[in-house]
Amino acid sequence: DERGRGVGVFEVGRAEEDRRRHRLAAALPAALAAGEFTLQYQPLVRLADGAVIGVEALARWRRLEPRQFIAMAERTGVIHELGRSLLEQAGRAGAARADLRMSVNVSPVQLAAPGLVAAVAGILHRTGMPAERLQLEITETAAVIEHRAVLDRLAALGLRLALDDFGTGYSSLAELASLPFAEVKLAAEFLTAHGEVLRHVVGLCHALGVTVTAEGIESGEQARALREAGCDHGQGYLFGRPRAGLP
Ligand code: C2E
Ligand code: CA
Numbered sequence: 001d002e003r004g005r006g007v008g009v010f011e012v013g014r015a016e017e018d019r020r021r022h023r024l025a026a027a028l029p030a031a032l033a034a035g036e037f038t039l040q041y042q043p044l045v046r047l048a049d050g051a052v053i054g055v056e057a058l059a060r061w062r063r064l065e066p067r068q069f070i071a072m073a074e075r076t077g078v079i080h081e082l083g084r085s086l087l088e089q090a091g092r093a094g095a096a097r098a099d100l101r102m103s104v105n106v107s108p109v110q111l112a113a114p115g116l117v118a119a120v121a122g123i124l125h126r127t128g129m130p131a132e133r134l135q136l137e138i139t140e141t142a143a144v145i146e147h148r149a150v151l152d153r154l155a156a157l158g159l160r161l162a163l164d165d166f167g168t169g170y171s172s173l174a175e176l177a178s179l180p181f182a183e184v185k186l187a188a189e190f191l192t193a194h195g196e197v198l199r200h201v202v203g204l205c206h207a208l209g210v211t212v213t214a215e216g217i218e219s220g221e222q223a224r225a226l227r228e229a230g231c232d233h234g235q236g237y238l239f240g241r242p243r244a245g246l247p
């Protein structure tokens with residue numbers, strides 16, 4: 001009957017989708033070896049005057065959306081080598097640009113690998129990227145707090161650590177204060193927050209000596225509200241989309 005067929009089609013669709021995902025996950029190591037993972041760079045601006053102070057490096061693969069292939073790489077363990085490759089690309093691109101901070105995403109899964117700190121130190125050395133111009137963005141998850149020792153050792157290299165997607169629910173301000181983050185990146189959800197709420201969150205971060213970047217800014221009105229709330233830096237399509245070259 002109709003309903004039975006409907007379920008059947010749905011199940012065939014699901015099985016096909018599972019096979020496709022399986023194929024793509026299995027293709028990750030060869031794609032990495034073939035240099036298929038590249039970076040785009042999105043400007044980070046100072047909200048006070050719109051000056052470009054840096055870029056966020058964002059991974060690209062022609063076959064899949066970043067969130068999907070990053071999750072696959074995390075599940076399959078490829079993230080460790082992929083992360084090192086992306087960091088090396090970002091270091092090479094950023095080394096020659098003394099005017100830009102280079103902010104690179106690091107998966108919480110990478111924090112758990114024993115070789116991370118040595119790998120980062122090696123990349124800084126090989127690419128000539130000064131540590132103080134490199135920022136690592138680490139997504140706010142429940143696991144972040146478990147990696148205090150690694151975070152402290154990364155910070156001791158002289159680079160900056162940013163807590164990405166802050167406010168999506170895991171960390172308390174007490175935890176933030178106890179970890180070596182120099183910056184928080186407010187999740188786009190904050191764009192709809194009341195001005196008074198924004199002002200308080202920004203004020204608390206500043207009281208902890210942490211700078212604040214807001215993400216996903218698409219309108220001048222959003223930028224103005226964030227500037228008025230004291231937010232330091234902004235990122236979003238209003239200021240520029242991710243692009244292959246540095247701004
Ligand atoms: P994220 O780190 O929060 O990166 C910001 C995302 O917002 C990017 O999506 C960016 O293209 C998008 N975006 C920037 N401005 C706007 C805007 O004005 N409006 C809207 N709607 N979106 C905007 P993208 O590049 O698809 O990356 C998605 C996520 O994948 C990233 O979120 C990050 O969690 C992960 N990711 C990307 N590259 C890497 C990487 O090299 N390593 C790791 N571990 N994760 C990465
Ligand atoms: Ca990020």
Ligand code: CA
Binds near residue numbers: 215
């Ligand atoms: Ca983010």
